[in-house]
Amino acid sequence: MYDEPLRLRRVLERVRAAEEADAEPLAITALALDTEPEPFADVVGRPFAPFAVGSAWGPAWGTTWFRLRGSVPERMRGARLELAVDLGFTAVQPGFQAEGLAYRPDGSVIKGVEPRTAHLPHEGGDAHEVDVYVEAASNPTLGWRGPTPLGDRTTADEEPLYRFARADLVAVDEEVRALGHDLEALLELAVRLPEDEPRRHRLLTGLLRAADLLDGGLDAPAARAVLRPLLAAPATASAHRVSAVGHAHIDSAWLWPVRETVRKCARTFANVLALAEEHPELRFACSSAQQYAWVQEHQPGLWERIRAAVADGTFVPVGGMWVESDTNLPGGESMVRQLVHGGRFFREELGVECPEVWLPDSFGYSGSLPQLVRLAGARWFLSQKLSWNQTNPFPHSTFWWEGIDGTRVLTHFPPADTYNGEITADELLRGQRQLRDSGPASRALLPFGYGDGGGGPTREMLERAARYADLEGVPRVVVESPAEFFAGAEEEYADQAPVWSGEMYLEYHRGTYTSQVAMKQGNRRTEHLLREAELWASTAAVRTGAAYPHEALERLWRSALLHQFHDILPGSSIAWVHREAREVYARMGAELEGIVDTSIAALGGGGEVAFNAGPFAVDGVPALGSGPVRAAPGEVVLERDGDDLVLDNGVLRLRLDAAGVLTSVHDLRAEREVLAGPAHLLQLHPDRPSNWDAWDIEPQHLAHRTDLVEADELRAEVRGGVAEVVVVRTHGPSRFEQRLRLAPGAGRVELETTVNWQHRATLLKVAFPLAVHADRSSAEVGFGHVHRPTHTNTSWDAARFEICAHRWLHVGDASYGVALVNSTTSGHDVTRAGAGERRGSAPTTVRLSLCRAPGFPDPDADRGTHTFRYALVPGADIAEAVREGYRANLPLRRGAAAVEPLVAVASGRAVVEAVKLAEDRSGDVVVRLYEPLGGRTSVRLRFGFEHRDVEVVDLHERADAEVAALAPYADGVLELGPFQVVTLRVRR
Incomplete structure (x- = not known):
């Protein structure tokens, strides 16, 4: 057979x-740039040299302009004519190789040129001359082949990567x-x-x-x-319904630099506009206000066409965020600003409000997001990434996602498990088969189109959609917007949908909490500097009438938000991206420090020590109302006991062995030993992920470790009343310098590790075995914290072997707790050691992940010197962990000694997270605060300036009756629920 x-x-x-009934070759000339990309107007007047099909062109990251010219021969007149252009495309996925953008001689954009969108419409009629310019990018195919110098133009060679294959005028049958x-x-x-x-x-x-x-x-x-x-x-009456949504997920940086993303957006968006002329049924969902803003800046003609396409419904802005950010690593206020800046751009520039948040590719989702989604005015949430789980398939396709505060948002995971669909029968039937809720639910969404510069939706995809619209054997396909899908799903299924509570942890890509240390440290420092700059500038504006730097802060926030994109901040981009990001973070830091200094000077700087977190803090940390008070300072005693060092400040007594390993922390207040073994202990693990180097940590590698217990040098002294121990260690090619500081009367141990990191394929952690039997850890996330089990009872528990925490992580039992706070890292693991045959509880070990050394996509990731700062806080409860987490991240500021806080928490329990002037430049003061412990509280606020009224508003600083009803405010008292975030607009 x-x-x-x-x-x-x-x-x-x-x-x-x-399909091609005839073809006529076009004459080609070329101009190769030896610089970064230049605009059409700067290139078109230069001389182009003759160029032949089959010739090599394009070094890595280069730009070559081609001019294609000819005329329509007599034999082809009357036929449908197109230009077929092949830049030398390979079998590699579109978007990961050469790309081009075609222009008319007047500089207006025609469309992109990619492997699946390589035909251009001929616009001149039978007798018109053909004259087209193509800006071609010779982007290298990096694939997943391991370390390569091609990830940065400074290390790539000049060898051409492609051979120009074709430029013909063709007649189509x-x-x-x-x-x-x-x-x-x-x-x-x-x-x-x-x-x-x-x-x-x-x-x-x-x-x-x-x-x-x-x-x-x-x-x-x-x-x-x-x-x-x-x-x-026709399809059967009970056929599954697929909402096909045009899409082109474009990473704002990844295996290409940010500057190339600017061009990828122009190419893809131009393709969409050209395709919509042929297929007006197309609905193209496009997120990321940043990408629209790039087109607005660099391609104004294309931008005006996009605005028209938004107005007629072809282009559908989605997501309402500045970029598709990571959601694990950014702080809560950063997630607010993603929604505020993205939503404002869409509203002001395109006249739309996005009803959904759209994050198909981020590496897990913080439990604080549902509340922020709703406070931003959105109703729905879309992702797909949890289909990548290595251990546990996510159990739902359409469901209510409940945040840590109890807010719910209707959520959909496309069951075809792709956000780059092609509307194939395979995808449609797979989605039907994998729809988790197919009893009561009959709908699913399928985003279709080539992403990452591959060109987006194609004619072929829409032709398949038309044939599968109502066809026996396959789900019904309707091309429509995400909002139309969600409205239908909500009507059909919302009252029956299951609930998923808390974070949505991706069982994959856990190394992104640690890879590229400078990204994590740059983001953390920038977030806190932005917070300080807004606070001090607002105080100076209210107190002295100083000008508030609206434009600078907006620009700096948007740069910070761009760098929170889910392949920049997680550390999973090429070397070029991270090199530029390090430079950007340094510039932002200097500018923000300048804003702080200028504002303090306006307030009468030059005086005594000011409040640590700015003029709304108590004892240098955010006010939480009542709480534990630090012991009065006392002298620190540093002495030797045999080979051991002993440090005692009357609150804590520390012991270090001859190699400088911390062996005891005795809490003199509680008369309790804190440690269950050697602590502040550096540990090395082999780190060789099977596939995704920068992304993954694999559990089998954690079973093998090397403890660094040998010291090359040990110094100890008391200086300025503070005891400091310095230990130098070396292992292989790397050098480690660890510092321990104990201040008079302090209830925390200040710790620091500086490493000249030269290891490869290695993970560096620092361990703290603690004498508490904790069944769960509590880790800070945006605007609250989450609890995660320390045991491995289920596969879901075991899969969380590496977790993310922001400024603090806390473990404890019923009588005692310990916090580990940090200013420089996010990756942690928490385990409970077995007690063996002895009686008694098993201790809990908390470890910080400090460095990795992945080979791809940046072969020199994290080589160099890094400093990590963290602190051990014995006897801490959650409130103390919150307080110490802020203390660790906010520097001591000098000057403006007598500044009264603009807002203070007089009683109750709340953290004031942001104080700023309103986005509309009215001069109103905007205050954002939240309940940090997970309980209800009545908070009395005190405002330190004259004001007319106080209004509870949404994240966009607009009146909203529903939002206001969630947080009753009267006579200076605000009622807060667990982890509730509230924005107040205070009119001066």
Whole structure:
């Protein structure tokens, strides 16, 4: 028996080849730039040199301009004409190789040129001359092949990567092209249906009849007539419904630099506009206000076309965020600003409000997000990434996601498990099969289009959508917007949808909490500097009338938000991206320090020590109302006991062995030993992920470790009343310098590790075995914290072997707790050691992940010197952990000694997270605060300036009756629920 599908594929190939009825080569000239990309107007007047098809072009990251010229020959007039351009495309996925953007001679954009969108419309009619410019980018194909110098233009060579393959004017046989679409849709459906399915046999029989007919000659109309009854058979009444949404997920940086993303956006968006002229049914969902802003700045003509397409519904802005950010690593206020700056851009520049948050590719989702989604005015949430879970399949497709505060948002995970769909029968049937809730639910969303510069949706995808719109054997397909899908799903299913509570942890890519140390440290420092700059500038404006730096703060926030993109901040981009990001963080830091200094000077700087966190803090940390008070300072005693060092400040007594390893922390207040073993202990693990180097930590590698317990040097002294121990260690190519400080009367141990990191394929952690039997850890996330089990009772528990925490992580039992606070890292693990045969509880070990050394995509990731600062806080409860976490991240400021806080928490329990002037530049003061411990509280606020009224508003600083009803405010008292975030607008 012969292979019927194989024969039919050969027929399809022959039909596809016959789409071009004729071709006429175009003359080519070229201009290779030896600089970064330049605008059309700066290039078009320069001399172009003759260039031949088959010639090599394009070093890595280069730009070559091609000019294609010719005229329509007499024989081709009257046909549908297109320009076929092949820059030397390879079989590699579109978006990960050469790309181009075609221009008319007047500089207006035609469309992108990528492997699946390489045909350009001929716009000049039968007699018009062909004259097209193509700006071609020779982006290297990095793939996943391991360390490569091609990830940065400073290390890449100048060898050309591509050979120009084609530039022809072609005449298209539209009936043959349509026949190809018919054959493909039916054949791909037939081979995906079960072999005992009658529909499969009917499809194959009809296709073979058409093939027999085509063997006698390419009679497209006759063959299409044979296939027409097969395409007319309607879907069953109970058929699954797929909302197909045009999409082109474009990473704002990844295996290309930010500057290339600017061009990828222009190419893809131009493709969408060109495709919509041919297929007006297209609905293209596009997130990330930053990407629209790039087009607005660099391609104003294209921007105006996008604005028109938004108005007519073709272009659908989604997500309402500045970029598709990571959500684990950014602080809570950063997530607010993603929504504020993104939403404001969409509202002011495009006249739309986004009803959904759209994050298909971020590496897990913080439990604080649902509340922020709703406070920003959105109703729905879309992701897909948890389909990548290595251990536990996520149990729902459409569900209510409940945040840590109790807020719920209707959420959908496309069951076809892709955000780069092609509307194939395979995808449609897979989505139908994997719809987790297919009893009461009948709808799913399928984003379709080539992403990352691959060109977005194509004609072929929309042709398949048309044929699958109502066809027996396959789900019904309707091309529509995300809002139309969600509205239908909400109506159909919302009252029956299950609930998922808390964070959505991705069981994959856990190394992104640690990779590229400078990204984590730069982001953390920038977030706190932005906070301080707004606070001090607001205080100076209110107190002295100083000008508030609206423009500078907006620009700096937007730069910080861009760098929180889910392949920049997580450390999973090429070397070029991280090199530039380090430079950006340094510039932002200097500018923000300047804003702080200027504001303090305006307030009468030059005086005594000011409040640590700015003028709303108590004892240098955010006010939480009542809480533990620090012991009065006392003298620190530093002495030797045999080979050991002993430090005692009357609150804590520390002991270090001869190698400088911390062996005891005795809490003199509680008369309790804090440690269960050697602490502040550096540990090395092999780190060789199977696939995604910068992304992954694999559990089997954690079973092998090397403890660094040998000291090259040990020094101890008391200086300025503070005892400090310095230990120097070396291992292999790396050098480690650890510092321990104990201040008079302090209830915390200040710790620091500076490492000249030269290891490869290695993970560095620092361990703290603690004498508490904790069944769970509590870790700070944005605007609150989450609890995670320390045991591995279930596969869900075991999968959380590496976790993310912001400024603090806390463990404890019923009588005692310990916090580990930090200013420089996010990755942690918490384990409970077995007690063996001895009686008693098992201790809990908390470890910070400090450095990794992945080889891809940046082969020199983290080589160099890094300093990590953290502190051990014995006897801490959660409130103390919150307080100490802020203390560790906010520097001591000098000057403005007598500044009264603009706002203070007089009683109750709240953290004031942001104080700023209103976005609308009215001069109103905006205060954002939250309940940090997970309980209800009444908070009395005291404002240190004259004001007319105080209003509870949404994140966009607008009046909203529903939002106001959630947080009653009267007579200076605000009622807060667990982890509730509230924004107040105070009118001066």
